[in-house]
Structure formats: structure tokens, C-alpha cells
Amino acid sequence: MKLTTFGLTSFVLFTKEYRSEIRTRYALNALLMFVVTTLSMILFSIARENVSPEVLAGVLWVIIFFSTMSGLARTFVSEEERGTVLTLQLIARPLTIYIGKLFFNFLLLASINVVTVALYLVLITNFSVQSYSIFALTLILGTLGLAAATTILAAIIAKAHSKGTLFPVICFPILLPLLITVIAATQKAVEGVPFEEASGLFRALIAYIIVIGAVSYILFDYIWKD
């Protein structure tokens, strides 16, 4: 298959995911509801407490992590539940399906994260970002890492019986290095350190994304077939 055909097929599958989500709201509603309810609970719980911005940096990623858990598995689970896995297997190469779903998950998570961060910056007054370049790059790489890892893990757990409970349990140890790094990078953004001081963390994030991407490339064929 030529690269252009491969890219085109992946793009068509991405648009299918997008149109399907717009019509069914399988994942979008779950993600949005989680973000809104969690933010409200945090607002009530911290009330007039003087929580440090470094701690709030961690809380932000806790919200992002759990909202990801509540919605992103749907991309594969809904195919399994509706019985359309066979249909996809009959029309496209496994890797084009993975790429289509990965880009959709990235777009979905990026949109949700933009909303989450905007609400967080407005509502949590103690959380103020000093270095927006570090913060923006952390968000982009963190979102990409989360999307890459959860897409392949969603494909795995979609085949299991207890999908709902299994997803966060499997995701947590695999996402832990990513979460530790993005929380550290967000703390640097809050402290307002020079960009160079955070470059080591960005290199770690890029390495994580490459490793997850390579593992997904190798594994997806086997996961998808049986």
C-alpha cells in the first residue's frame, strides 16, 4: 500500500470516527461531564484554602487523567459492543484503523483539555502559569502521550469482559511515567523557570511517545485479529 493511500484511508477512518462521535456522543458527553463535576468538587473542597500552585499543577493532571479514563476507551469498546469490529476488519488494514482512532482520540482529548485548562485557569485563582511556552508544550506532548497510550490499551481491554474497571487499572502503571513527567513540567511552568530547564522533561515525553508508538505499531495487528 502506498503511503498516500495509507494516509488517505487513515484520514477517512478518522472522519468516520468524528462523524460518529458527533452523532452518538459516546465519549464527548462522558468526558465533559467528568471535567465539569470534578472541577466543581475541587472548587468546593479547596474553598478558601491556600493551596500552592505546585499542588494545583498535579490536581490539573489528575482531572485530565481520570477524564481520559472515562471517555477514551469508548473508541474501541463501542466498536466491540456494537459488533462493528468485523466490519472494520473487512474493509481496512489494521494499522490504518489504529492511526484513524489515534488521531481522533488526540483531537478529542486536545479539545477537552483546552476546555479543562481554560476553566481551571479561570476558576482556580491560585493556579497561575508563569511560562506559557513550557505549559503549552507540556499540554501538547502530554495529550499526545495520553492519546497514544490509551488508544492501544483501549484496543486491548475492548476484548476483555470487565472493560470499565480494567481500563484505569491497566492504564495507571503504563501512564505513570508520563504523568510524573507532565506534572513536573507543569510545575516548572508555574514556577516560571527558563525554557531550557524544562527541556530534559520534554525529551523524556518525546521518548515516551516514540516508545508507545513503536510498541503499538508492533502489537496492534495481533490485538486486532483475535
Place this chain on the structure above:
Amino acid sequence: MSIVNLIASDLTKFFNRRKIFSDISFTLHYGSSVAITGRNGSGKSTLLKILAGVLSSTKGEVDIQIDGKDIDLEHRHQIVGFVSPYLQMYDEFTGWENLDLFRRVRGVDVRDELLLDLIRRVNLFDRRNDFVRTYSSGMKQRLKYAFALLHRPPILFLDEPSANLDNEGIATVYDMMEEQKQKGILVVATNVAAEQSHCEFVLDLNSGSPIMVGQ
């Protein structure tokens, strides 16, 4: 027109420790057709999925050749059509949107007029712009035939081909089965005598060591 051959060698399938079937070997040449029969749970659908390349066998392999060239597993989906009761279309899309999606994902050059002809053939023209979730089970089955034949596959796999269909739909399906025999290979999983009669060979999975016999 492409000359297609399907060679199944020593196909064995276990689900966990339970043996479904073992050591099935047969060869189908261009123009041939086989009916796979057997009681419920004998592995008809499983064998069909393995032949179509959407399920792995525990042992053995399936080789498909087009004009003498081996088609690897990654590209198998381009040359097979598949219809079964457990195949599902996307409920949130209309019939037309489903077929348009499959056409674009497959990258096949099928013009709108040809797609409409296919939709007319399966008698869904009037309902083509309705959501699939509003279709009856028979209409969904008809849509599956349009899905399976859209890319003019040299090999067509049918699992319980007339399930959910009315008499008119069954007649259309039988016509399609006869046409497929002129275009390539037809493999049907069924216990219905009328459907078996459209096939040149029968493979009975009830027998201890299934072999393909002429009828």
C-alpha cells in the same frame, strides 16, 4: 478478469482447550463453490472467518492467489466479500453513508451511479437516506450484500445467506450466488438444502475428518 485460487491446509482451531475442528484441507479454484455444513457449534462461522482472514487458525494456513500471485493477510480484505448475521453496519449512519464510507475506506473506484444500481439491486433505494437504526433486520441483511459486493470481490463468503430475508430477497441472493460462481469463488456456511444446491461441493464439519465432496 482475475484467476483466483484458495488453498486451505491443515486448518485446526481451538478455543482455549476446546477443539472446534482439525486438519481441514481443500483447494478451491476459480469458478468453484462450496457449502460448509454442520450442526450448531461445529465451527462453520469460525472456518469462514479463518478463510476470510479475520480470525487466526490454531494450526494450518490459508493461501489465496490471484493470477498466481500470493495475497498476504494484510491485503486479504481487498479481495473478499463477507455477509453474516453477526456482521453489523453503522447504525448512526444512513444506508448510503455506510456504503459511501466503505467505498472511500477501500479506495475503490465505484461511481455514484454504480453504487445506486447496487442499492436498487438490494431493494433499498427508497430507504437509502434513512438511518440504519431504523431498518428492519431484513433490510440490514440486504445492506450487507451491498457492502460485500461493492468492491467486486473475487471471493465471496456467505454465512447463513438467506437469514432474515423475504422470498424476494432470497431470490436476489440466489442470483448473486450464481453470478459469483462466474466471477470467482463462492463459500457458503449453511444447513439449508436450497442454499447448498447452489454449490458444487459440500464440506461437512460433522464428520470426524471433514473432506470436500462433490454433489
